[in-house]
Amino acid sequence: MKKILLISIILNFNISFSQNLKFYGFLPILNQTGKINKKTNYNLFISTTLDSFNQNINGIEYPATDLQFYLQPSIIYIFSPKINYSLSYTYQRNNPFNENYFNEHRIWEQIAFLYNIANSRLSNRLRLEERFIENKINNSYPFSTRLRYQIGFNTxxxxxxxxxxxxxxxxxxxxxxxxxxxxxxWAYIGCGYKIGKTSQLEVGYLNQIAVRNKQKDLRFLNLLQIMWITNFNFKKNN
Structure with a gap:
């Protein structure tokens, strides 16, 4: 009984003094793709991440705000129906409407593998990012790198x-x-609806978990994602 009581006290202590943060918001996205020629597509991805609720956590006020603006144009080379390569420059502005905003300029290279399973598709993509994140204290953009791996399923x-x-x-x-x-x-699940031949509307839940400091405290961001997807061809196949 004493051991159970001790464990309970320890757990309650950790929960009470945890520095993990949870936020809830909304993520609108425009995802537009077009065909340049038979082997090359372009993509334009624009989003903004909104923290939708005012919160007081451990005596600290976290007002509802726009957390991040994201602008990502990219070029996609279609090597085969199963493999494509992408190259992008991305601009990201964190806390875009606050005094503590800072910018990030990013270049990335990506390879994607697509597998058809009956009417479904399994996707794997590997992305290497070269990041230049603004340090406003010394007015510099120190260089860092990041690797991202995504596995997805669409049916x-x-x-x-x-x-x-x-x-x-x-x-x-x-x-x-x-x-x-x-x-x-980042973990996502959503449902989409095809609107004609060139557009889709997709709605789902996105859970973003990030390590936010050296103490390994976490930030949980729970988002309702709404994405408008369009596909246009500048050059029609003969």
Missing amino acids: PFKNKDFYLNTYNEFYFSLTGAKNATYSEN
């Missing part, structure tokens, strides 16, 4: 206008300033 429902999309993405900080090597994990 249609019986009504083929609707589909299920899910993925998990692992983030590994390789070089530069970092709180942990395994620094983030």
